[in-house]
Amino acid sequence: MGLTRRDFLKRTAAAAAASYIGLRLPFDAPEEAMAADVDSWHIGSCRLCGVGCRVRLGVKDGRAVAIKGVPEARTSMGYLCMKGMLFYKLMGHPERLTTPLYRESKKDEFREISWEEALDIAADRFAKAVKEHGNDSVAYYGSGQALTEETYLFQKVMRAGLQTNNVEGNPRLCMASAVGGYLTSFGADEPIGSYADIEKATCFFIIGSNMAEAHPVIFRRVMRRKLDNRNSVTVINADPRISPTSRIADIHLMFEPGTDLAMLNAMAYVILDEGLADEKFIENYATFRIGKDKKEVTFEDYKEFLADYTPEKAAQICKGNITPEKIRKVARLFARSSATMSMWTMGINQRKRGVWANNMIHNLHILTGQLCKPGADSFSLTGQPNACGGVREGGGLCHILPGHRLVKKEKLRNQVEEAWGVPLGRIPPKPGYHTMAMFSAINQGKIKAIWINCTSPAQSLPNCDLYRKGMAREDCFMVVTDIFPTKTTELANLILPTAFHFEKTGVYGCTERRSQITRKAVDAPGKAMPEVWIVREWALKLAQKLQDPVIEKSVEPFKGLEPDYALPKAIWDEYTQKLTKGRDNDLRGATYEVLEKMADGVQWPAPTEEFALKGGTYKKFVRGIDPLADVHAKDDKPLQFYGPAHPDKKLWVWLRPHKGPEEMPDVQYPFYLSTGRIVDHWHTMSMTGRITELLRANPYAYVEINPSDAKALGIKPGDMVLVESRRGRNILPAKVYEGPVKGMVFVYWHDMDEDRMINRVTKDAYDPGSKEPEFKICACRIEKVSGPKPLKPYIVRM
């Protein structure tokens, strides 16, 4: 349609008119009035993703009324995304759970009960399970969104009190492979560097991450860096789908799902083949390892191993837009840039070989020496606000104890037992069920009582229909602590209402080893209580019912403390002072007093208050920056890789073969199905789905289909499409879009509607190392079922 002169004039006139309309002064006034209408501003962390933005919550007459960013914060610099700006609407939301609810049978209706009765029932059922079926018949399933104090206290009561390591949490579904990668490659969990490296990096390698939507505020920093230095900063995006992150990329590597392991090995091949490796760095700091027994091999062996991964061969495996020349080019950029920063999230972690994929990224950094210098880092982004702080550091998984200690090691167990003052040998030596095993055990009737806190596995587990059957069993007593009804509360026996963020006090630890405190600013609605109070009271009742003084001992130091501040503070003090001492996540300096003084918290290691007040450690392992690098120094080299997992104190380059996904497309199920996130929603949508502004932007999930696939199948935009795998089916509207690579479809996993809940379709295969499920890849078929239909958003209500 040509633009006539007349059209042009019309439009200009209209635009001019509208911009005058925009100048209406009366509309500026209410905004300012609103800002002035706040009684007080309370600093804290954002409740949602793992970036760890600092926010100020505006309170008026005891109610949360606004949120604004904190410009002094080194994480977010005052920026906020829409989720972060609007989550205050969840405090005092009319659908909040406000009273304990109970039903004997999962078929009954819930009835309101008192806290006294609720805790009595919970203690009774857990005690009964332990007496009749043994200690491993009870379990705790937590969350990377629970406060550190909560996770810590839960796992303490489970381990020291109920003597089981059945302590898991949803971080198993999102960052377990990153933990595995960091431990096996660098010997210590969590990133070496910080967000501050973004402003110093000249090459970004973003793989398997749509950070523009999942971590918008960190993406802004990457984007700013790129836009300010268009010619000197390169952004490489590797993803089978063109996402909003790709729009700042200079090079987009688009391959078939699951083939990136071959590509990463081919990049290593090019780096060695073209002499781009930092030989000195390798000689000083690296060894080469292979296999389950971590056998040390030579550099020559590694070169020989890589001979199988020429760019030509890799390009054949990867397909998409991958050419040998492209792999070479990317490898050169990666190696030659003055500072390369890799970033990844679920595209790498949620894989059958997620740990290997993590190792391969680390390999590239070790080979090129792109580590421990300003701007260079192998940086895993974390999805949840406290997966790093609470769960990875606080002992929230079945195989780890607080302070990055392994359950398997007796010496480390004893350290914890001593710190807790419980008899040695109290913590069982065998790790508990990991997430998928835990829910399989429920299916098999092995778990008789489970406590699910702050998460909704009924929706978030892969192949969730299978595990919902187990959760619906009458012989599995389920306690759920949450703030809203979810798909999981629908299967619970006992629902306990909890206080939300800013309604209680505690610490969140974000992606970059940074711990930040959020103090209570408003009261929780109705009878909702902080989890720490719930656990303490429950443990005291358990101790009575099981006649076990050690259970009482596990909460002894916390008895009688008021739950809003004194109680979490006492828990934090015990954890940091007693359990992080001498560990790599030394948080002894990060006391509540220090954290409250800091706008943006403290990055560990921070052994003293004096050091913590300077912000802590920006980069680990570098002498002069990291205090522990000096403490653990074994020679006079500037870098000291003192991580607890590597006895030789070196970085390990792993020889990892290419391995595809568990389930490959075939004649019956010819498409790859991948799942992911969207900017306006968070996980199972129980929070963001209740914020009108966010729900309106994305009221329901859809399936993204490549235009060439859509054309071949006669699918038009908006048509209702069946997405079916060997496990389940969804019917979703189609978005025909040059996003996913040909042969792949993509669905957001937030939607609660049974027809659009994509985890009914995904596969529950998991990484044998990290036990993290392969949400990202399975085989499916798609078919048009009808033309467009009006759809309604769906949120679980009581």
Place this chain on the structure above:
Amino acid sequence: MAVDRKRRRFFKAVALLGLSGRLWSVGHEAEARPLFPSPVRTNRLRPPGAVPEELFPLRCVRCGRCVEVCPYGSIRPLDIRNGVFAGTPVIDVTKVPCWLCMKCVEVCPTGSLQKVSQQDVRMGMAIIDKHSCFTWKEEGLLCHTCYNVCPFKETAIKLQAMKPVVVEDKCTGCGLCVHACPVTRDDGEKAINVQPVYSFDAAGSGHEGR
């Protein structure tokens, strides 16, 4: 020309009066203003492919087929309160926006909705009110909702220095951005609104057909 124009307007007025079955005082003011103010306004638009507003109520026979075929319920017929315009279709994008499925243009028997392709639809033009838009107004807010939901992202709307900017000659006026916009101003409008700029000419008087 001028005479011809007046003549045409007269006939139209008579036709409209006939349709509404009502008498309307036709004074000399009518020359400056349309006889009946159009129901089309900000965020209330005619469906895709609509002929200019001057012709639309005359050509549309109020058959309701576009309303019927619209799978999303975006197109609604105007009710009796709209007098001569009752029965003609509009899309209130703040309620249900248009997903450009293009089914309505296929079924229109009169050509009131002309067959156009998705990207050529011009129901209006989205205009950002920089004084109420979160991202424009406040330093530090990263709302890109309008950008994220646009069916022609990067073509019809772009991010410049991380702030959304509408590309004027590509915007279809589908209103998905309006519907999704998290800001609702006190007057009920959003921080991005679709102005029906193609329905009227610059002076606000009639359009001279095709």
